[in-house]
Amino acid sequence: MSTTQTAQTTDAFKPGLEGVIAAETRLSSVDGQKGELIIAGFPLEELAAHATFEETAYLLWYDHLPTAAELERFRAELAGYRALPAATLTLLEQVAQVRRPAMDALRIAAGAMDLDARDLDDHGLARLALARIPTIVAAYWRLLHGQAPVEPDPELGHAANYLYMLEGARPTPAKVRGLETYLNTVSDHGLNASTFAARVIIATQSDLVSALVGAIGALKGPLHGGAPGPALDMVFEIGDVSRAESYLREKLERGERLMGFGHRVYKVRDPRAEVLARAAEVMYRDGGDMALYNLAREVEKIAVALLAEYKPGRNLQTNVEFYTALLLHGLGLDTDLFTPTFAVGRTAGWIGHCFEQRATGRLIRPDSRYIGERNRRWVPLEQR
Incomplete structure (x- = not known):
């Protein structure tokens, strides 16, 4: 290859870094053509419905499922934080x-969540952050609605504690399993914007909490965090399956987007949708509104x-x-809690990526191409 060809290849501009491989990871693999998501070696369908969230976090951080003793110790450490x-x-x-x-509150408070931490290494800070981000979200939600925060229960696991701190009552096993499945499903998803932000920050040898605050800031943006709520709003507006086709046709003929359909990466059915659909069905059958669930399935088909x-x-x-909205609604969560709850799950993946990036010791520092003017000359203020 000639020098000119090499320069052209090196200088190729990729808007948004699309298609640029900026990291190697063992945490997750996303194949949009096949509709496949692998989490630390496990097909999503294999992991999400069986693992507790603590098991998934441990797997992401340490590359193996914990033994019974490791899991007990990990849970106890999280409870203590x-x-x-x-x-x-x-x-x-x-x-x-x-x-x-709520996302503003999470961003603000996450930067202060380690005020009482003393001499914790990355792994200690990781446990603290994973444990406290759900507490921040739940405490703020209650304060926002004029209620006192609920103290975490050391006997409850991660998912159960989150629901307990939101509602002040112990959740049913079906609801806990539904939330576990959701948190597992969103725990990691390739080098998305918030994950990349976390890796960039930790690559400067900054601290883990700063990297997580940056990730939360990136997730807060609507082009990344998304808006699951409108997908369910559409189902509510339809109300009855007899209205679905006419309602959806009208939206499409007006050029409007159908919320909950289409994905930048997945060119077939999103594997996360399938996992969450099954989890939602189990949860709704246990005591939810099956009429709503069945309506959602029919709306999806049409x-x-x-x-x-x-x-x-x-x-x-x-x-x-689409099924995030249905599942989280079934858990009793307000739509304003959907993105913060996503952050509760994705924190495990953000931390795993920080561990990986820290191990490389490499600063992330891409180049830019200058497109401004040249050869300008200074003009004194009085002559402008």
């Missing part, structure tokens, strides 16, 4: 007074068929947002 420092709670109270959105008719060749299928 869940309570927030008094100053962090005071900060949340002040944020609630000005009624900021929407996919109409998308094939109106947008042939694009193969727009159900994505994770």
Whole structure:
């Protein structure tokens, strides 16, 4: 290859770094053509429905499922870190007074979640962060609605504690399993924007908490965090399956997007949608509104068929947002809690990527191409 060819190849501009491989990871593999998501070697379908969230986090961080003794110790360590420092709670109270959105509160308080930490290494900070992010979200939600925060219960696991701290009552096993499955499903998903942000920050040899705050800031953006709520709003607006086709046709003919369908990466059905659909069905059968679940399944079928008719060749299928909304609604969560709850699950993956990036010792520092003017000359202020 000539020098000119080499320069052209090296200087190729990739907007948004699309297609650029910037990291090697063992944490997850996303194949959009096959509709496949592998989490630390396990097909998503194999892991999500069986593992507790603590097992998934341990797997992501240490590359093996924990033994019974390791899991017991890991759970005990998380339980010991869940309570927030008094100053962090005071900060949340002040944020609630000005009624900021939950993701703002999470971003603000996450930076103060380690105020009482002393001499913790990355692994200690990882446990602290994983334990406290759900506590921040739950405490803030209650404060925002004029209720006192609920202290975490050391006898409950990660998912159960989150629901308990939100509601003040122990959740049913079916709800806990539903949330476990959801948190496992969203625990990691390739080098997405928030994960990349975390890796960039930790690569500077900054601290783990700073990397997580950066990741939360990236997730807060609507182009990344998404909006699962509108997918369910659409189902509520339809109300009855007899109205589904006409409602969806009208939206498509107006050029509107059907929320919960189509994905930038997945060109077939999002594997996370399938896992969450099964989890939602189990949970709704245990005591939820099966009429709503059945309506959602029918709306999905009609929407996919109409998308094939109106947008042939694009193969727009159900994505994770559709069944995320249905499952989290069934858990009793308000739509404003959907993205913070996503963060509760993704924290495990963010931390795993920070561990990987830290081990490389490599600064992430891409180049840029200058497109501005040249050869300008200074003009004194009085002559401008």
